Amino acid sequence: MNPGGLDYNYEDWTTIMNMTAKTSVLNLTQEEFIYPGNRACSGCGLSILYRIGLKALGRDCIFVVPPSCLTVMQGLFPIAATQMPVLNCTFASTAAIATGVRAAMKRLGRDTQVVAWAGDGGTSDIGIQALSGALERVEDIIYICYDNEAYMNTGVQRSGTTPQGTLTTTTPLSGKAEASKNIPAIIAAHNPAYLATCSASYPLDFHDKLLKAKEIKGLKYLHIQTPCPPGWGCEERMTVEIGRTAVETGLFDLYEIEDGQMKLSGPSQKLLGKTSLRPVREYLEMQVRFKALSDEQINVMQAEIDQKWAGYRDTF
């Protein structure tokens, strides 16, 4: 029945988790909190995150989800893929609704974790004032932003986090003219209890950051780079590979900020020891959305990454 000792029930597994520092593929629970046959695209990066993230959060939580691909993936009516309760809200109100749900839980004397889970459009553009308010009030919630770098659910329109030069359906010729907003930096300026960046290609890193967030009081913000094959213009099988390349080229960094202190996490931390990183061109050439970038633009990007990492090497 259980030859490898892998079939922990959730309580056993939580105890084991508290003993070991890091979750591995082998001790990650086999219990699933989302059913297959949901409406996400084939090869969706969000699907990987959601599936593994739910394993970290456990059953005692309520999700608050604004319009996004997650609204579709979580399940519609009459069958829903998610096994936990999900409250769908309007775009601008995600963090405000999560605040209200947490207050209701408090009134009922329940520790139920309230998790707002929104896209980049819902976070960086439309929901930012409610999130800023919740940060300022130090609400006790987890806020997850999965950043697929455009409004994907409605057909790939550019968002605040779409990188400069990216082709989208609203920037179809020469790509987005403006630079992207650095949302984690905006959140960090609010001094949250915990802030972390993650990638869909490193689901165990995300899993363990969520376990940590669950133990911290106050607003915990996680920002996750999330490859999206139809929106980024890549083959479905490349989802994990592309996210990994973003980290290994030093373009997207995995880090945590606690008590105002920034710390690089595992996969990014490892890059500090390297004299040179993979060129960012490798990442860009994997995706059709970067086809409009000129050599000059790519050189500027590379120079910015080199400068950022020179700074990291001095700091860490």
Next chain:
Amino acid sequence: MPDPRFKILTSASTSGPGDAGRTGSWRVERPVIDMDRCIPAKTGKHACHLCWLYCPDNVVSKDLEPTIDLEYCKGCGICAQECPAQAIEMIPDADFIKGADRE
């Protein structure tokens, strides 16, 4: 006091598989695992299981000989791309439909 009309005004779903139908029908290619190459199958010990970890649709099992639920596998090929032993091959689904040994 709970309002007896509340139920009428609320829509709620029950959780279950297949809210998008049999998503296996979206597939163009299906993953086929070569057990002679697969690390846990070959060694008889739990190891690797990366296909289980990365499968976005949770259709790979964490068994010594991993199995794939083709009813719902969307055929993305991430498992094949990430398998460190190159044990998974993506084979056109049409090959299986045409043959006499259709599953």
